[in-house]
Amino acid sequence: MNGWLAPGTWNVALVGATVCALIAVSVVRARRGAHVPVRSFPPLLALDRAVADAVAQGRPVYFVAGSQDLDNMQTVAALAVLRPLARKVAEAGGRLFVPTNRSLVMDNAREICRRAYDDAGRGDLWRDDWVAYISDDHLGFVARVDGLIARERPGLCVLMGFFASESLLLAEGGHQVGAVQIAGTASAVQLPFLVASCDHVLLGEELFAAGASLEGDAARLGSLRGQDLCKLAAAACLVAGSLVATLADVTGAQPWLFLRDAFLNVFRAG
Amino acid sequence: MNDRCARIASWLETLDRRWIFLVLAVVVVAALLSGVSTPDRATSVVQPIYDRIENLPAGSPILLSLDYSPSSAPELEPMADALTQHALLTGHPICYMSLYPTGNNMISRVEERVIAREFPQAVPARDWVSLGFQVGGEMLINSLRDSLTARYPTDVTGRPLRDVPALRGVRGLGDFGLIVSLSAGQPGLKEWILYAGDVIDVPLAGGCTGVGAPQFFPYYPLQILGLMSALKGAAEYEAALARGHPEFKAANQPATRGMGPQSAAHLVIVAFILLGNAGLVLRRLARRRSP
Amino acid sequence: MSGVKQRVPQIILTVVALLLIASAFVARPEGSGAPFGQRLLAFADQEFATWFSILAVFAFLLGGLNLVATHLVKVRDRGPDRYYSLVTLVSFLIVLVIGTAKLGGPPGLQGDVTAPGSWLTAVFDAVLSPLHATLYSLLAFYIASASYRAFRARSLESSLLLASALVVLLGRIPAGRHLTAWIPEPLAFLRVEELSLWILRVPNTAGQRALMIGIALGVIALAVRMIAGVEKDPRSGGDGS
Numbered sequence: 001m002n003g004w005l006a007p008g009t010w011n012v013a014l015v016g017a018t019v020c021a022l023i024a025v026s027v028v029r030a031r032r033g034a035h036v037p038v039r040s041f042p043p044l045l046a047l048d049r050a051v052a053d054a055v056a057q058g059r060p061v062y063f064v065a066g067s068q069d070l071d072n073m074q075t076v077a078a079l080a081v082l083r084p085l086a087r088k089v090a091e092a093g094g095r096l097f098v099p100t101n102r103s104l105v106m107d108n109a110r111e112i113c114r115r116a117y118d119d120a121g122r123g124d125l126w127r128d129d130w131v132a133y134i135s136d137d138h139l140g141f142v143a144r145v146d147g148l149i150a151r152e153r154p155g156l157c158v159l160m161g162f163f164a165s166e167s168l169l170l171a172e173g174g175h176q177v178g179a180v181q182i183a184g185t186a187s188a189v190q191l192p193f194l195v196a197s198c199d200h201v202l203l204g205e206e207l208f209a210a211g212a213s214l215e216g217d218a219a220r221l222g223s224l225r226g227q228d229l230c231k232l233a234a235a236a237c238l239v240a241g242s243l244v245a246t247l248a249d250v251t252g253a254q255p256w257l258f259l260r261d262a263f264l265n266v267f268r269a270g
Numbered sequence: 271m272n273d274r275c276a277r278i279a280s281w282l283e284t285l286d287r288r289w290i291f292l293v294l295a296v297v298v299v300a301a302l303l304s305g306v307s308t309p310d311r312a313t314s315v316v317q318p319i320y321d322r323i324e325n326l327p328a329g330s331p332i333l334l335s336l337d338y339s340p341s342s343a344p345e346l347e348p349m350a351d352a353l354t355q356h357a358l359l360t361g362h363p364i365c366y367m368s369l370y371p372t373g374n375n376m377i378s379r380v381e382e383r384v385i386a387r388e389f390p391q392a393v394p395a396r397d398w399v400s401l402g403f404q405v406g407g408e409m410l411i412n413s414l415r416d417s418l419t420a421r422y423p424t425d426v427t428g429r430p431l432r433d434v435p436a437l438r439g440v441r442g443l444g445d446f447g448l449i450v451s452l453s454a455g456q457p458g459l460k461e462w463i464l465y466a467g468d469v470i471d472v473p474l475a476g477g478c479t480g481v482g483a484p485q486f487f488p489y490y491p492l493q494i495l496g497l498m499s500a501l502k503g504a505a506e507y508e509a510a511l512a513r514g515h516p517e518f519k520a521a522n523q524p525a526t527r528g529m530g531p532q533s534a535a536h537l538v539i540v541a542f543i544l545l546g547n548a549g550l551v552l553r554r555l556a557r558r559r560s561p
Numbered sequence: 562m563s564g565v566k567q568r569v570p571q572i573i574l575t576v577v578a579l580l581l582i583a584s585a586f587v588a589r590p591e592g593s594g595a596p597f598g599q600r601l602l603a604f605a606d607q608e609f610a611t612w613f614s615i616l617a618v619f620a621f622l623l624g625g626l627n628l629v630a631t632h633l634v635k636v637r638d639r640g641p642d643r644y645y646s647l648v649t650l651v652s653f654l655i656v657l658v659i660g661t662a663k664l665g666g667p668p669g670l671q672g673d674v675t676a677p678g679s680w681l682t683a684v685f686d687a688v689l690s691p692l693h694a695t696l697y698s699l700l701a702f703y704i705a706s707a708s709y710r711a712f713r714a715r716s717l718e719s720s721l722l723l724a725s726a727l728v729v730l731l732g733r734i735p736a737g738r739h740l741t742a743w744i745p746e747p748l749a750f751l752r753v754e755e756l757s758l759w760i761l762r763v764p765n766t767a768g769q770r771a772l773m774i775g776i777a778l779g780v781i782a783l784a785v786r787m788i789a790g791v792e793k794d795p796r797s798g799g800d801g802s
Contacts, residue, residue, distance in 0.1 A: 004599070006588045013586050016781075023782050027791060068456070069620070071613075073780045076787075103624030129634075133627040139341055139696040147645075164455045165341065165481065165700060172703040186776040188769055189485050193704070196711035204772045208779030219791040223782040230778050287706035294705050308735035313758060340690035341697035374675040375685050402673075405617060409610030416589065420607060426673055480733070488766045488773065502733050533734040535701060540730050542709045547723070550713050 011266045022233070023226030030222025038213055038224060043182050043200035047158075048088060050180040054155025055094035059179075061085075062097050062154040064145065064170060065109060066161020066185070067138045069102040073208075074186050078161035079108055080211025081184070085158060086116030093122065098131040099148065101141035106133040142166035146173035159183040159198070160207060163190045171197035184210060241267070275556040282549030294538050301534035307527050312510040316503055319475040319496035320510040322448055323356050330447030331363045331440055335462065336380070339372040342454035342479050347379065348504035348525035349452050349477040352511055354384045355522075358392055359515050362447065363436035366400045367422075369410060369457040373403040374426065388522065395429060399436045402426040407457030411465040416442045444470040452477040459486060463493050477503060501528045571790045578788045580605040628653065656684060725760055732757020 005013070030036050054061050063085060065078040082098070089096040096113060100106040110131040117126035134141045146169060149157070157174035159167065159181065167183075167190040174181045175197055183194040184202030194201050202210055205227065212220030241263045248256040312320060323332065334353055338346045357364045366377045377400050385392050392398065401422045404410050413420045418440065424430050431437055439445060443466050451474070453459035459476040467474035473495055478486055480500030490497050498507055504525035511518045584606040590599040632646035640646070658664075659680045663672050666679030674681050714720040731737035732753045741752040749755060786792035 004587055004596075006586055009586045019778065019781055020785050023785050024789070027786065027789075031791070069617075073783050076783060077779075103620050103627055106624070106627065129631065132631055133624050135628070136621070136624060139693050143692075143696055162456075165697060168700055168703050168707065169696070172707065186772075186779065188772045188776070189482050191772075193707065196707040197703075205775040205779035208776075208783055219786055223786055227775075227778040227782050231775065234774055285709070287709070290706050290709055291702045294702060298701075308739070310735045310738075313754070315758070339693060340685075341693035343690070344694065344697075372685070372689075374673075375682060375690075378675070378682070405614040406610050409613060413607055413610055421610075484761060484765045485769055485773075487761050488770050490762075500733070502735075505735070529735055533736040535705075536730045536734045537736070539705050539708055540727060542705060543712045543723070543727065546709045546712065547714055550715070 011268065014266065018233075019230050022229050023223050026226030026229065027219050027222035030218045030225065034222070036218075036221040036225050038209070038221060041202060041206055041210065041213055043184065043202050043206075044210060044213055046180070046200050047085065047182060050156045050182065051085070051088045051092055051094065053180070055089070055092040057155050059155030060095040060097050060152055061089050061156045061158070062099070062145075062149065062174075062179075063158045064160070065098070065100060065105055066159075066163055067101055067141065067166055068162040070104045070108065072162050074160075074162040075102075075105060077186075077208045077211060078184075079105075079112060081158070081160050081207075081214065082109060083112050083116055084211075084214040086113045087120050090117040090120035090122040090125065093125065095125075096130060097148075097152070097154070099134050099141070099145045100131065101134055101136055101138060103133050106131055138164055138166050142169045145170060149173045149177055149179070153177045154179050157181045159185075159194070160202075160210070161185065162187050163194075168193040168197060174198075237263075237267070272556050272559045275552045275559075279549045279553035279556060282545060283553070290542055293542075294535060297534045297538050298531045301531040305527070305530065307530035308533065310502070310505045310509045310526065310529060312506040315490060315497050315499075316506040317496070317510060318491070319450070319498065320356070320507060320514065322473060322475065322495055323353075323360060323362065324514065326360070326362055326447040328361060329363070331365055331436060331445075332357050333365045333367065333443070333446045333449045335367050335369060335449070335451045335453075336373050336376040337369045337451055337458040338376065338454035338479075339370055340375075343376065343379075344528070345479045345501050345504070346452045346454060346477055347376070348501065348523075348528070349498050349507065350376070350380050351384050351522070351524065352504060352507045353450060353452075353477075354380055354398075355388060355518060356507075356511055356515070358385070358389050358397060359518065363396070364398045365437060365440075365446070366398065366402075368403045369407055369461070370454075371403055371405075374400075377402065377426075384522075394427075395425070395433075396435045399434050400426045408461040408465050411443070411457075411461055414443050415466060415470055418442060442470075444472045446472060448473045448475060450475045450477065453482065454479050455482070458482075459494070463489055467493055501525050501532055505529050567794065575788050575790065577605075577609065578784070581609060625653070656681070659684060725764075728753060729757045729760055732760075 026036075051061060063082055065082060066072070066075050068075050070076065086096055098109045098113060100109055110128055113131055114123075114126055114128070117123050134144045149170075150173065154174070154177070157170070157179045159170055159174075160183065163170075163185055164187075167185070167187075171181055171183065171194060181198035182200045183198040184207040185191060185194060186204050186207050188204065191201070191203060208227075209224050211217075212224055241260075244256060244259045244263055247253075248260040326332075332353075334350065334357075336346070336350055354364060366380070368374065368377060370376070381398075381400070385398060389397070401418070402425070404421050406413070406421070410421055414422075418437070419431050422431060425434060443449065449462065449466060449472055451459040451462040453462075453476060459478055459482075462474060462476070466472055474493070475496045475498075476486060476494050477498040478500075480502075483497070483499030483503075486494065486497055486499075498504055502525075505523075505528070508518075508523045508526050512523070580602065584602040587599055587602045590596070590603050629650065632650050635646040636643050636650065660674055663669075663674050664680040665683070666676040666681070667673055673679075675685075676682070708726070712719075712723045712726050714723050731740060732755075737753045737757075741754075744752050750759070783792065
């Protein structure tokens with residue numbers, strides 16, 4: 001191992017390996033049948049009703065998978081929500097429009113929607129131009145989508161994935177035509193805008209949990225449990241570390257100083 | 271009285287948003303035309319950036335990454351201008367680069383607006399160099415850690431980096447005296463922190479839009495030594511620069527000038543928020559008093 | 562999806578991901594006598610970034626072709642938005658020709674297409690920059706109307722949100738500083754600019770860190786599932802085929 005491990009990375013490797021192991025073990029246990037209870041997400045509970053209302057009013061459903069490419073995990077998480085949504089819209093006999101600003105996302109989204117409509121037995125309804133590439137430029141993209149929203153007046157706008165400044169422009173555009181808006185993003189910066197302008201919002205990691213919750217896939221549910229275990233471990237380390245650091249500073253005793261240095265060594269950045 | 275409260279509350283609740291747009295536009299335009307502005311002072315979050323540049327050893331190069339597009343230029347360009355002026359006033363060569371495709375144009379604008387006009391005696395390649403944009407985002411930062419020439423064999427004019435006096439002694443990112451990322455999104459300051467600052471412990475500072483500021487405060491002060499956020503951050507830096515260097519031309523303080531209209535806009539928004547809550551109070555009063 | 566169509570991309574994903582993860586933890590090779598494994602990982606770390614950039618260029622091509630195809634169909638079929646499509650196509654072609662031919666700038670493969678005086682720079686400065694600024698400036702108006710709707714003291718939590726918003730709105734302008742400049746020095750922490758900085762540095766930082774930890778774990782979990790091949794491809798059918 002000497003000479004192989006890059007200096008200063010052993011602690012990142014240790015923490016990373018622990019996190020991955022917890023998640024992997026949880027996934028394996030879930031796939032073997034362990035029950036994983038997941039709380040309900042109000043934005044997802046509202047989805048069925050919102051789709052039904054939009055289709056009943058003869059209004060299309062819009063889905064925007066964020067403004068980044070497939071290499072962004074939030075886009076992958078958004079596409080995991082698109083499949084069950086497309087199926088719901090197909091079963092209701094509605095029209096789903098998915099504007100994208102990356103060509104690879106467009107390709108994937110088109111195949112997802114086509115399969116979902118076929119699986120729902122409504123392959124006759126589906127048209128490939130319901131998934132369209134608009135522009136790589138995020139502001140050009142939002143200008144076009146807002147124009148389409150103003151003209152087509154969708155009944156439901158679902159905004160999932162990574163957003164930059166276009167989140168508020170999209171959300172206000174949807175609000176203006178009276179659409180129900182369900183959003184979800186792990187971009188902490190854009191959460192306040194979506195919370196202020198949308199009806200329901202998935203916060204942070206709830207976006208990653210959304211696909212698991214909608215489809216009930218064992219592997220995804222297992223990894224949700226793994227994430228929760230890691231969060232518990234992180235919280236425990238925070239409390240323990242704060243306590244140890246306080247005791248080390250107050251008492252100056254050697255055992256506490258040693259423990260404090262150990263915590264700092266394991267959790268230092270880089 | 272009840273009816274009146276209810277009517278006013280109803281009017282406030284259903285206020286057409288175009289009235290808000292109109293009042294905001296009128297107030298901001300009036301503030302812009304009147305030229306009103308209030309001088310500012312650097313807070314404890316911005317001052318360390320200024321102090322770092324002031325205390326760098328003579329001739330230490332500074333890397334300035336302009337990671338934004340024209341939409342964020344109003345907030346971030348004043349920061350780029352002020353940092354450029356500060357670096358040139360204190361004799362530190364600047365190396366420009368960008369993680370954004372529109373970065374080359376952003377760099378050109380700083381060169382034309384600040385260097386060509388305020389520092390005509392500055393010599394390209396000696397006092398500043400532009401490496402321009404390269405695709406890759408965090409992968410680019412990763413590659414540049416050990417060697418700039420891994421992805422930038424030449425600067426934008428085609429000159430090999432080994433022949434650039436401004437980069438003498440600079441092999442990788444760790445050889446800069448300071449790295450500043452002016453960031454509007456992704457890739458940006460966060461990637462600089464994760465892939466450069468945290469890994470090779472190089473002094474790193476940042477500038478960001480107002481929207482992005484909350485996500486960067488957790489990194490201050492351990493991973494970034496300072497943070498300029500939004501036009502206010504730029505105005506604070508200009509204030510520090512004007513106080514420390516009287517030769518910094520008072521006319522060229524776009525951020526300080528912009529704080530007038532910004533103050534007006536904030537006050538209008540506060541007024542409308544209070545108005546909206548007044549409507550809420552009136553509605554509750556009307557309900558309580560109704561038979 | 563057929564076995565080969567599923568398995569080959571999965572193998573590529575797993576191998577590339579594991580190589581890149583390992584390269585972050587393995588020391589850089591020193592000299593030509595370094596072990597093969599170290600040299601392979603250093604190669605992966607350096608070169609894959611370039612390969613991804615090349616892939617991204619092909620993705621641009623794919624998007625461009627789709628853009629042209631979509632809008633040509635709209636123009637041909639005389640759809641309701643055909644004039645917008647015509648503008649899109651004409652603009653696309655003009656900028657494509659200007660950029661490819663490097664009109665107005667230094668010619669040749671090494672010529673800088675964004676050099677001062679080039680037509681592409683002129684289009685950028687005269688068209689794209691103002692359009693970006695215009696759209697971005699809409700945000701100021703939209704946030705005003707969204708704030709008017711959202712910041713109401715309906716409950717304890719929303720009242721706290723309202724109070725924080727007012728403090729930060731006033732604390733981030735020089736005029737706000739003057740509002741509370743009268744507060745004496747021992748109570749300076751109550752001045753609006755100090756309060757706003759405290760809100761950003763303490764409660765906001767706590768919330769952001771909690772969100773960041775959760776989001777990072779979500780990203781890691783998704784990555785582990787994708788690398789291990791247990792993440793269901795959303796393009797697959799309901800039966801997983």
